[in-house]
Amino acid sequence: MKKLLLFSLLSLTAFAYAQQYCGTDEMHYKMYADRPGIAKKVFQNHLQLEAFTKAYTANNKGKSRAALYTIPVVFHVIHINGDGNISDAQIHDQMRILNEDYQKLNADTANTITAFKGIAADCQIEFKLAQIDPDGNCTKGITRHYDGRTLVGDHSVKEIIHWDPSMYLNVYVCEEAAGLAGHALLPSAADTISEWDGIVIAHSYVGDIGTGDPSRSVVLTHEIGHYLNLQHVWGGNNVPGYPYLPVNDAGNCAYDDGVTDTPNTIGWSSCNLSHQSCGTLDNVQNFMEYAYCPTMFTEGQKLRMHAALNSSIANRNNLWSAANLVATGVNNPVYCAADFSQDKDLICEGITVQYEDASYNDVSEWNWTFEGGTPATSTDENPTVTYSTAGTYYVKLVSGDGNSYDSITKTSVITVLPSPGIANSLIEGFEGNVLPTQLLPLDEGGYADWSITDSAAVNSNYSLRLNNLDAMAGERNQLTSEVLDLTGISDLELSFDYAFAKPTSDAVTDNFRVWVSKDCGENWAIRKQLNGTSLLTKSDSVIAPFVPTASEWKNSTVSNITASYWTDEFRIMFEFNSGGGNDFYLDNINLYDPNMAGVNLLEERDFRLFPNPTQDVLHLINLKQSSPTSYSIYNCLGELLQSGSFSKQTQINTSELPPGTYLIQFNTIDQSVTKKFNKI
Known part of the structure; x- marks a missing residue:
């Protein structure tokens, strides 16, 4: 190209593929605001690296290396569980893609148009996951860290963990990447701010399996290009505080990317292979474009990346040194741990x-x-x-x-x-200060968890509390039921009481969802969602941990659980997603056939007891809610062992009963029903 590149002082470059585009201006300004005075040092590094690159290119043009440059890589997965905690397999898939792209092994290189096939380069660079960490311990080259900064994905994630950047390429996988698909430091800035050296990428842009996608899987290829001193093919500028040249701007023809065999272009975010924006055919299929059809680097870009790998700027020349490959273990992996x-x-x-x-x-x-x-x-x-x-x-x-x-x-x-499930409704008031066996909490390692509390309840002594005030935005907390057999019912209704407040007048994004499954949890369908004002039960904000009064509860009913879900493998799931709110309370979960509970005469089906068989505690439910009600427990000889009263629901201690079969009689004023249970 005909112009000398005016290299950008912007330390953070970004790439977005098809679904998400570059938006680095704010990050540009933020860098200089956070680190005043760095511009001079970055520019000095730039001049030194450009001089080295010019000399290296002149001395090595047309030459081929006998060996690949090997770069040790570590992936730091920063997550709050959920989809962002991607699998090892997804990371391994990304490593495969990187090595194919940088060694011209990608299958779509066959799609490179004839005009550029002759300069499409095998960059002779390979990437390997580190096998030894900075402390000399074995590693798989993947670390995992639960931290809310993943929801932002700016430079702050590098404060969580940062391996020596002179030894490892640090890649941070996050929920977000500062609103972008990914961002990286160019060597001139990485040398100046070494604690920021590395690449941040959104998890959905990693690999083409799991949460990844083939159309997004080349984002890291692009970001590593920046890491190795490549600009976008339409160039940049080196004025501190001035943003990158916007893609697809007519003025970009006056700028250059410092590579002689990439034609001047205005830059493209669409894949028209016949573009001639600056008088010659554009290299739209270049990995450093924004178009969504990349297949290649050029020979000139290869030389520029090799120059960066041989320069001391940002210690890129140490990454592939023989001593570092031994220190990081990439060439001689040694078995060290089972998992x-x-x-x-x-x-x-x-x-x-x-x-x-x-x-x-x-x-x-x-x-x-x-x-x-x-x-x-x-x-x-x-x-x-x-x-x-x-x-x-x-x-x-x-x-x-x-x-x-x-x-x-x-x-x-x-x-x-068990499958089929228990022939029982889910009737739970959380009485007894013990989380019932019918509900299984899913612990994802967050800061909030479910617990029984006696600080608030609806017409009873206990309820279930989620200490959401301690939670991090984005945390997910679930309760799933055991398997229920709903075959034979004629209708189904779910109701529950809940209470929630926000800690400040600011808007919160918490939501509560009810899911159902007809196949034991293999597949789930949402049936209720409460958020915004529908989730709030107190209009005023509460700074301290929220404890609802009797009037600060709401009741919700779900009646759209259709007959297709009335199987013998039915499960229900309650899910709370944290978004800055106060504590959340849940009470009186009732999932039952309303036709069974509404008959006039007292019948056996009006009463529930669980678990059966039982060990220490037996829960009693009166679906008809006749009052007063009492119970009596008899052994097989007809001897009265225990009795008491209850209205809607209660639990009784059966720990002192010897193993065996017992009869329990439910009594109203003029009627009684007898059921059998087993003690183990």
């Missing part, structure tokens, strides 16, 4: 679980033990196991490389629920 994951941890009887070995590194042998599973043992790398009997089970893995071995046992790693 595994699975695709499900809560299933019904008869469901198959896929286990995946996550041992590291260089693993060649596996010996699995599956309590309660079929098969009970396996030597496969990634076995599938079926569980036929309800219970909670452990899994053990012994893995190794033929010389060294390690083992890991995860207790209670898989919970199997």
